[in-house]
């Protein structure tokens with residue numbers, strides 16, 4: 001299963017996926033890493049010998065033009081799956097329609113709880129004793145696509161946003177590696193989850 005993974009940040013979840021792919025038995029490969037900015041996680045391309053590309057959001061006149069360029073870059077790799085892993089931009093509807101349902105996103109909350117760009121902070125602020133990690137098919141809404149996998153994560157007394165987020169990420173990484181395996185071996189059929 002060939003994947004393009006899109007990031008905006010450090011790419012720690014991507015690192016976990018890349019490490020899983022190093023196992024010859026694991027039936028998936030990351031063929032390219034893309035970003036909307038000069039993300040630290042792009043260094044993983046160098047480390048793991050994987051091509052990278054950036055489509056800076058700032059260098060485009062409109063979200064749609066940026067989306068078209070991003071889509072063109074992704075399509076060059078003809079991936080069977082696109083994974084958003086810490087990608088902090090909303091994809092324009094035309095991009096989602098072109099890629100979904102073979103388009104996954106990881107979210108650091110137990111969707112539909114705490115959607116949006118600050119799921120960890122929002123859970124902490126809400127004072128809940130548990131939150132979670134979710135893996136969804138991206139469709140035209142914000143974090144409201146079909147849930148592929150999710151798991152509860154406890155909020156511990158004294159948690160900061162960073163400590164809680166790190167605990168969530170350890171679950172996200174496991175869910176992501178397992179979901180890609182399930183998709184690669186046909187146990188999960190993304191076309192069944194298509195809502196577009």
Ligand code: GRF
Pocket residue numbers: 007008009010011012013014041085086087106107108169172
């Ligand atoms: C992850 O928690 C992801 O769900 C969220 O941003 C974080 C990315 O972390 N959208 P990293 O860049 O993989 O370390």
